[in-house]
Amino acid sequence: MNKEIRGIVRKVSLIRHQANEFMRTELDSAGFSDVETAHGTIFEILLTSPPPITMKTFVEKTGRAKSTITGVIDTLEARDYVERQSIPGDRRQVGVAATEKSRILESRFGSMSDRLLDTIYQDFSNEERVELCTLLSKALENLKRANTERTSNPPVRDNLSPSDS
Numbered sequence: 625m626n627k628e629i630r631g632i633v634r635k636v637s638l639i640r641h642q643a644n645e646f647m648r649t650e651l652d653s654a655g656f657s658d659v660e661t662a663h664g665t666i667f668e669i670l671l672t673s674p675p676p677i678t679m680k681t682f683v684e685k686t687g688r689a690k691s692t693i694t695g696v697i698d699t700l701e702a703r704d705y706v707e708r709q710s711i712p713g714d715r716r717q718v719g720v721a722a723t724e725k726s727r728i729l730e731s732r733f734g735s736m737s738d739r740l741l742d743t744i745y746q747d748f749s750n751e752e753r754v755e756l757c758t759l760l761s762k763a764l765e766n767l768k769r770a771n772t773e774r775t776s777n778p779p780v781r782d783n784l785s786p787s788d789s
Contacts, residue, residue, distance in 0.1 A: 632763070643740060650736040656729055658703050666696050667705075671730045676709040676719025705729070 644661040651659050669685050670677065682693045697720055700706045705726045711717040745753050
């Protein structure tokens with residue numbers, strides 16, 4: 625495989641790092657230094673789903689562990705971005721709803737995201753933008769499928785330790 629195409633995972637990782645730095649600066653400039661860039665997906669769900677939102681919904685939509693989601697929600701609650709609410713008809717469950725502070729962030733987040741996308745896609749034609757998203761989606765699906773297959777059928781390992789080979 626040639627050198628230009630071998631570095632895809634590193635490039636995606638570097639793009640993610642640079643995008644997070646960009647958004648960190650945007651959030652700080654807008655007065656939201658207490659928001660972590662990693663919480664973006666949680667805010668997207670929080671601000672686009674009818675409240676109260678169950679932990680199960682967050683887990684299903686993010687693919688993250690329930691303990692991770694609970695930790696993030698605890699952090700956001702302590703920072704007054706979410707509040708816990710009872711789920712109508714189910715006294716055992718508690719859901720989460722956005723607070724006014726989240727709504728203020730929402731009103732500014734769109735322009736921050738637009739600036740990020742404008743920066744990423746600078747000098748890209750519309751066709752290149754669509755192609756990039758299509759190819760990245762295809763790569764993601766390939767990895768998901770491979771990971772599912774590997775989980776279902778783990779590779780057989782020999783009993784040799786590294787020092788035996």
